[in-house]
Amino acid sequence: MSELDKRLSLPVERTSASVRSALPLRAASLKRSRLKENALAYAFLAPSLLLFAVFLFYPLVKSVYLSLHSTDPAGRIAGFTGFDNYSDLFTSGLFVSGIKTTALFALLTVPAGILLALILAVLTHNMLRGKRLFQFAFSLPMVISVGSASVIWKFLFHPTLGMLNYLLEQAGMAPVGWLIDPHWALLSISIMTVWMNLGFNYILLSSGMQGIPDEIYESARxxxxxxxxxxxxxxxxxxxxxxxxxxxxxxxGAFQSFGQINILTQGGPMNSTSVFVYSIYQESFINFRFGTGSAQAILLFLVIMLLTLIQFKWVERKVHYQ
Structure with a gap:
């Protein structure tokens, strides 16, 4: 190698050596910055994680613990029972009857609520005049609490003073025992629940329709x-x-419904409206059997999780994402 080549290659060797020595420093700097970003992220998430831990994770773990024990009326642990609380639910038929009533309630409310909200969203989508007024009117049930809506419908369902039976009598039809007849009680609560959930479903479906480009409709026409x-x-x-x-x-939401049933029928008449959540409430806070109530709550959690997984497994196949 000539003297000229040595002079020309010397800066390159020094530069590569300096780069190799700087790589560990740069990696350590990136690692420190990443740790700082993660620490900052967890600091911002800390309040939410704390709320989840106190109001979600701890009650879930406590429910699992209570479901494996028997308790006294004060809620104190009386003894370890293992899976006896679960086996008692199946042998007594309490789990089967509660799930049947809850499934029937879901079948009466979920399809009807979605279909009615879809029809209203389609009818008001292309309206030019009064669209905002109709959207406001259809969305009103969403701002009413379950307690207020239940009290309103309790007056409407009254067997002698209710508006619904008054309209039936004016039409020449016999009055209906909306909340006192076992054949009508669950249907009556389902009607009230469909009306109560109409605002939420309507807003979502109407917003979804507004997100569809108008050019697609114009091309189709x-x-x-x-x-x-x-x-x-x-x-x-x-x-x-x-x-x-x-x-x-x-x-x-249908499997977790409780407020309207507690206010309107208290699970009656003849347990025709005793859905699973109301059965949990009755077993825990009326009969003071917190172990059995916790076992029912765990089973309800598993049922809801299974239904959700089935929906994501089979129903989502029909979904067309853009």
């Missing part, structure tokens, strides 16, 4: 597609993610 064909071929596929979300949330 130019190609000669009618309203029904546009609805089934364009609106429904593009709205399917919103429909799937509403279905999952409505199903979970």
């Amino acid at each position: 130019i190609d000669g597609a009618g309203p029904l064909r546009v609805f089934y071929r364009i609106t429904m596929p593009l709205l399917s993610p919103t429909l799937f979300f509403v279905l999952v949330v409505s199903t979970i």
Whole structure:
């Protein structure tokens, strides 16, 4: 190698050596910055994690613990029972009857609530005048609490003074025992629940329809597609993610319904409206059997989780994400 080559290669060797020595420093600096970012992120998440730990994780662990023990009326642990609380639920038929009533309640409320909200969203989507007024009116049930809505409907369902029986009598029909007849009680609460959830479902579906580009509808009309064909071929596929979300949330809400049943019927008449959540309440806070009530709560959690997994496994296949 000539003297000129040595002079030319010397800076390159020094530069590569300096780069190699700087790599560990740069890696350590990146690691420190990453740790600082993670620490800052956990610091911001700490209040939410604390709330989840206090109001979600701790009650869940406590429920599992109580479900394996028997308790006295004060809620203190009396003894370890293992899985006897679970076996008693199945042998007594309490679990089966509660799940049947809850499943029937969900079948009466979830499809009807989604279908009615979808019809209202479609009817008001292309309105030019009065659209905001109708959207405001249809969304009103969402701002009313369960207690207030239950009291309102309790007056409407009154057998002698209620508005519904008054309208039936004016139409020449016999009055109905809405909340006192075992054949009508669950249906009556389902009607009230559909009305109560209408605002939430309507807002979601209406927002989903507004997110569909108008150019797609214009192209379909130019190609000669009618309203029904546009609805089934364009609106429904593009709205399917919103429909799937509403279905999952409505199903979970139906299995967790309690307030309207507690106010309107207290599980009666003849246990025709004793859904699973009300059975948990009755077993825990009326009969003071916290072990059995906790076992029911764990089983309800497992049922809801199983239904949600089934929906994500089978129903989500029909969803068309853009």
